[in-house]
Amino acid sequence: MPYINIKVTKEGVTKEQKQALISGATQLMVSVLNKVPSTTFVVIDEVETDNWGIGYDQVSVLREKK
Amino acid sequence: MPYINIKVTKEGVTKEQKQALISGATQLMVSVLNKVPSTTFVVIDEVETDNWGIGYDQVSVLREKK
Amino acid sequence: MPYINIKVTKEGVTKEQKQALISGATQLMVSVLNKVPSTTFVVIDEVETDNWGIGYDQVSVLREKK
Amino acid sequence: MPYINIKVTKEGVTKEQKQALISGATQLMVSVLNKVPSTTFVVIDEVETDNWGIGYDQVSVLREKK
Amino acid sequence: MPYINIKVTKEGVTKEQKQALISGATQLMVSVLNKVPSTTFVVIDEVETDNWGIGYDQVSVLREKK
Amino acid sequence: MPYINIKVTKEGVTKEQKQALISGATQLMVSVLNKVPSTTFVVIDEVETDNWGIGYDQVSVLREKK
Numbered sequence: 055m056p057y058i059n060i061k062v063t064k065e066g067v068t069k070e071q072k073q074a075l076i077s078g079a080t081q082l083m084v085s086v087l088n089k090v091p092s093t094t095f096v097v098i099d100e101v102e103t104d105n106w107g108i109g110y111d112q113v114s115v116l117r118e119k120k
Numbered sequence: 121m122p123y124i125n126i127k128v129t130k131e132g133v134t135k136e137q138k139q140a141l142i143s144g145a146t147q148l149m150v151s152v153l154n155k156v157p158s159t160t161f162v163v164i165d166e167v168e169t170d171n172w173g174i175g176y177d178q179v180s181v182l183r184e185k186k
Numbered sequence: 187m188p189y190i191n192i193k194v195t196k197e198g199v200t201k202e203q204k205q206a207l208i209s210g211a212t213q214l215m216v217s218v219l220n221k222v223p224s225t226t227f228v229v230i231d232e233v234e235t236d237n238w239g240i241g242y243d244q245v246s247v248l249r250e251k252k
Numbered sequence: 253m254p255y256i257n258i259k260v261t262k263e264g265v266t267k268e269q270k271q272a273l274i275s276g277a278t279q280l281m282v283s284v285l286n287k288v289p290s291t292t293f294v295v296i297d298e299v300e301t302d303n304w305g306i307g308y309d310q311v312s313v314l315r316e317k318k
Numbered sequence: 319m320p321y322i323n324i325k326v327t328k329e330g331v332t333k334e335q336k337q338a339l340i341s342g343a344t345q346l347m348v349s350v351l352n353k354v355p356s357t358t359f360v361v362i363d364e365v366e367t368d369n370w371g372i373g374y375d376q377v378s379v380l381r382e383k384k
Numbered sequence: 385m386p387y388i389n390i391k392v393t394k395e396g397v398t399k400e401q402k403q404a405l406i407s408g409a410t411q412l413m414v415s416v417l418n419k420v421p422s423t424t425f426v427v428i429d430e431v432e433t434d435n436w437g438i439g440y441d442q443v444s445v446l447r448e449k450k
Contacts, residue, residue, distance in 0.1 A: 055227065060321075079346060141218055164305075229369065259389075
């Protein structure tokens with residue numbers, strides 16, 4: 055019954071990449087912990103770059119600096 | 121002081137249904153644990169069906185298969 | 187496929203009360219949103235009263251004042 | 253390595269206010285716990301007022317009553 | 319800068335299994351999204367079986383029935 | 385009505401430090417967003433160093449290497 059929550063910045067994650075995250079995270083639970091896939095949930099949260107900070111700064115500002 | 125977070129797929133939950141979830145979850149805290157409603161928070165997250173996976177698959181894909 | 191997370195202070199919640207929270211929250215998803223119980227998760231977090239704050243103060247301190 | 257998640261209602265929080273929340277929360281980890289800013293994450297979630305409840309009611313309804 | 323939270327029931331997950339979950343989840347972020355490992359966090363929560371419910375029931379009770 | 389969740393490794397955070405985190409996070413909400421302290425929640429989660437990973441590694445292992 056695992057529940058996996060993946061939070062990433064909202065920067066163009068495609069539907070195919072989301073599918074790859076879901077199947078990869080589910081497979082990890084099966085391989086490492088022998089969990090049942092049919093009751094394994096994966097929820098992806100995409101966070102605006104203005105709303106994510108690291109090292110005092112907004113990611114949106116860090117991206118502009120690069 | 122309970123905090124309840126409800127995550128569901130974003131598939132047309134109405135304002136009235138959200139109100140019913142909030143009042144029902146709050147009442148549950150009062151009935152079972154004798155908590156105070158005025159400091160009981162309920163937060164509902166609606167998750168895109170591309171972003172929710174179960175049994176290796178995106179819910180958006182599962183919905184199409186049905 | 188709902189996921190419900192209930193956070194309460196760790197103050198002697200019994201196994202029976204936890205069961206009542208789980209069944210009540212699951213029933214709420216069925217009644218309001220017509221969700222399927224077999225893929226409805228409820229996770230209860232019990233938080234130490236030193237680790238929960240409201241109105242600037244630790245709950246452990248608020249409990250002593252009463 | 254702290255992770256701080258701030259949930260507030262979505263009611264016009266500006267980019268500058270978000271920056272102030274990020275830098276203030278990061279500074280708090282440095283001042284109180286001597287944590288390293290470069291591995292301190294702050295994630296802000298803005299929640300629709302229909303989706304946040306307190307005291308049985310949706311915040312959107314409470315705002316109209318005022 | 320991904321943040322991955324894995325919630326599983328507290329049923330004897332070993333230190334080696336936790337390491338495998340952490341490295342596997344980090345690798346998934348690198349492979350699928352080209353993320354940087356040094357700012358990828360993985361947090362594992364182990365939840366008591368009394369505190370996790372599925373299909374109206376506590377996992378602790380479901381385990382006894384088996 | 386903000387809700388702030390602070391996750392740190394479980395490495396001897398004192399009751400006084402927890403109080404400082406709670407009052408500091410609450411004050412941040414008041415100063416930046418003009419929020420009401422009496423309905424501002426702060427919840428601190430202390431995570432075992434085996435259960436927190438960064439850059440592929442468990443924090444418990446990183447601490448031993450230092």
